[in-house]
Amino acid sequence: MNVWMIAAAALVLALVPCGIVVCRGSTVNRLVGLELASLVFTLTMILLAEGTNESFFYTLALTNALLGFPATLVFVHFLRDRL
Amino acid sequence: MISILLLMSVVIIWLCCAGLLVMRGPYAKLHYLGPVSSLGVVIIAAAVVVKHPISSNTLQAVVVALVLLLTNPVLAHATALAAQTYEQKRSHTPEAEGKDES
Numbered sequence: 170m171n172v173w174m175i176a177a178a179a180l181v182l183a184l185v186p187c188g189i190v191v192c193r194g195s196t197v198n199r200l201v202g203l204e205l206a207s208l209v210f211t212l213t214m215i216l217l218a219e220g221t222n223e224s225f226f227y228t229l230a231l232t233n234a235l236l237g238f239p240a241t242l243v244f245v246h247f248l249r250d251r252l
Numbered sequence: 253m254i255s256i257l258l259l260m261s262v263v264i265i266w267l268c269c270a271g272l273l274v275m276r277g278p279y280a281k282l283h284y285l286g287p288v289s290s291l292g293v294v295i296i297a298a299a300v301v302v303k304h305p306i307s308s309n310t311l312q313a314v315v316v317a318l319v320l321l322l323t324n325p326v327l328a329h330a331t332a333l334a335a336q337t338y339e340q341k342r343s344h345t346p347e348a349e350g351k352d353e354s
Contacts, residue, residue, distance in 0.1 A: 176258040183265050186273040190281070197278040197335040201285070204327060205272055208288050209265060211320065212296055215313055216258075219300060227312040234316050238323040241331070248334040 173220030180213040200244050207237040257299040261292045268292075278335045282328050289324035293317045 187209060190202030211233045218226030264287050271284040293316070300313035 172255050172258055176262050179262045180265060183262075183269045186269040190272055195278070197331070197338060198281060200331060200334075201278050201281040202272060204324075204331065205269065205285055205288060208285065208292075208320065208324065209269070211316065212261070212265065212288075212292060215296055215300065215316060218309065218312075219303065224309065224312070227309065227316070230316050231312065231319070234319040234323070238319075238327065241327050245327075245330045245334040249337045 171220055173216050177213050177216035177220055180209055180216060183209050184213075196248065200241070200248065203244070204237075204241055207233065207241070211237070254299050254302055257295050257302065261295040261299070264288065264295070265292045279332060282332055285324060285328050289320050293320045 184206055187202050187206035191199050191206065193199075194202075211230050214226045214230035214233065218224060218230065268284040268288045272281050275281050275284065297313045297317035301310050304310050
């Protein structure tokens with residue numbers, strides 16, 4: 170257990186308030202909660218990569234960072250045009 | 253040094269998550285994405301650079317930080333625009349205006 174793993178555990182706990190926002194409230198509020206959860210997840214992967222010295226976590230972090238952008242834009246598109 | 257940087261980033265992220273939970277309305281909640289995607293990401297990338305000054309890990313962490321720094325302001329703006337359009341559509345529905353459709 171090193172400082173990176175402790176920080177990663179703390180960020181995993183930070184996903185709980187994001188999950189509460191995603192489960193409650195209006196559609197747009199839930200989308201904002203999902204965006205923050207995606208950010209926190211990406212940062213958690215970076216910390217896990219350094220804590221475990223496994224470089225594949227960096228691949229996960231980069232993939233989530235790159236794919237989270239169009240994924241969120243899809244939700245935004247549906248909010249604007251379809252709902 | 254690394255411990256201090258990680259503690260700072262964790263505190264910033266925790267405060268933003270708490271703000272997201274407490275604030276009412278999407279426009280207020282959107283403000284709490286900013287510190288995470290700018291400060292939090294940069295501080296964690298800095299901690300990685302301090303640990304490995306020149307390595308592939310550093311490059312990957314910096315690339316992830318750059319992607320998040322560049323994309324999240326665009327997402328926040330798009331989300332705010334979508335929220336405004338969504339609210340306008342809902343306020344202009346017949347039920348919202350109390351119109352009689354019969």
